[in-house]
Amino acid sequence: MRKPLVWLVFFGGLALVTTFYPEAGWTADQPGVIAPGDKWEYITAAYVVTWVGLIGYTISLWVRTPTKKRQ
Amino acid sequence: MSEKSYAPWKDYIPWEHFFGVVGLCSLAAGHIWGLFYTPPETNMGDVVKILFVHVPCAWNSMLVFTIAFFAAFVSLISGRRGADGVLAGAVETGLLLTGLTLITGSIFARPTWGYWWTSDPRLNTTAILFLTFIGVLMLRVMVQNSERRAIWSAVATIIAYVNVPITYMSVRWMRSVHQIQSSPSDVDGPLKLVWRISALSILALAIWFITRRYRIEKARQIAEAAPPLPEANNA
Numbered sequence: 001m002r003k004p005l006v007w008l009v010f011f012g013g014l015a016l017v018t019t020f021y022p023e024a025g026w027t028a029d030q031p032g033v034i035a036p037g038d039k040w041e042y043i044t045a046a047y048v049v050t051w052v053g054l055i056g057y058t059i060s061l062w063v064r065t066p067t068k069k070r071q
Numbered sequence: 072m073s074e075k076s077y078a079p080w081k082d083y084i085p086w087e088h089f090f091g092v093v094g095l096c097s098l099a100a101g102h103i104w105g106l107f108y109t110p111p112e113t114n115m116g117d118v119v120k121i122l123f124v125h126v127p128c129a130w131n132s133m134l135v136f137t138i139a140f141f142a143a144f145v146s147l148i149s150g151r152r153g154a155d156g157v158l159a160g161a162v163e164t165g166l167l168l169t170g171l172t173l174i175t176g177s178i179f180a181r182p183t184w185g186y187w188w189t190s191d192p193r194l195n196t197t198a199i200l201f202l203t204f205i206g207v208l209m210l211r212v213m214v215q216n217s218e219r220r221a222i223w224s225a226v227a228t229i230i231a232y233v234n235v236p237i238t239y240m241s242v243r244w245m246r247s248v249h250q251i252q253s254s255p256s257d258v259d260g261p262l263k264l265v266w267r268i269s270a271l272s273i274l275a276l277a278i279w280f281i282t283r284r285y286r287i288e289k290a291r292q293i294a295e296a297a298p299p300l301p302e303a304n305n306a
Contacts, residue, residue, distance in 0.1 A: 004205075039116065049174050054098075058091075066290045
């Protein structure tokens with residue numbers, strides 16, 4: 001049961017980070033209206049999540065691949 | 072390479088790491104270009120830059136699940152263990168990309184639509200897609216017998232895949248707040264190029280992920296097929 005739990009923590013953690021991170025410095029929008037401002041906090045969050053996901057999965061593959069030491 | 076002498080650290084496909092290195096480098100270059108050297112979009116402003124990560128992930132997730140579907144089909148028909156390895160890699164990679172699609176889509180939705188999430192056909196079908204393939208992954212973890220695992224996960228993958236065309240067409244078949252399917256023809260010059268670079272880079276990375284995961288699965292299958300070690304003689 002460890003692997004599903006790891007995945008749950010991984011994606012749950014990403015969801016929490018991306019949910020709460022953009023709240024910093026957030027100014028409310030009206031639904032359907034893009035408020036003035038460049039919204040770089042959202043852009044940054046999206047790119048950080050993507051790179052963390054891709055690099056994280058790369059590391060997980062590297063760790064799981066058997067080597068002479070890790071058989 | 073025979074199974075008896077199988078050593079995963081030696082067994083790699085020559086072009087495998089080429090895809091990984093090219094994918095990571097071109098994705099980084101594309102993102103830097105997209106973030107700092109493309110103009111803001113007329114209506115969305117800089118928020119459009121989120122689409123450089125969201126849309127390529129969505130495109131490639133569906134493509135990778137299609138690879139999983141064909142691998143499941145081959146695994147079921149022929150019983151080839153290699154197909155099961157490809158299936159394992161494609162399902163995991165597809166899940167990663169679908170997860171990124173959901174998260175980046177939610178981040179894009181907040182400043183443009185005004186909410187993180189809503190009950191919408193495209194959003195719901197994508198979330199269901201993610202959860203059903205999580206189920207496939209959990210099934211693979213829980214079933215210990217390798218032959219049974221290959222058959223059950225192939226059947227589960229084929230069933231889960233039914234949702235992929237539904238997800239793709241949901242924006243046309245149902246009323247949706249999500250825009251219809253995106254294509255490079257929807258955007259202007261510099262944005263189009265960044266989109267294409269990001270999509271091809273993530274495709275290269277997906278191929279790299281699948282081949283690497285395939286080797287892990289191959290090592291696992293061989294380890295499971297090996298005869299048990301003799302019990303220690305305590306007498």
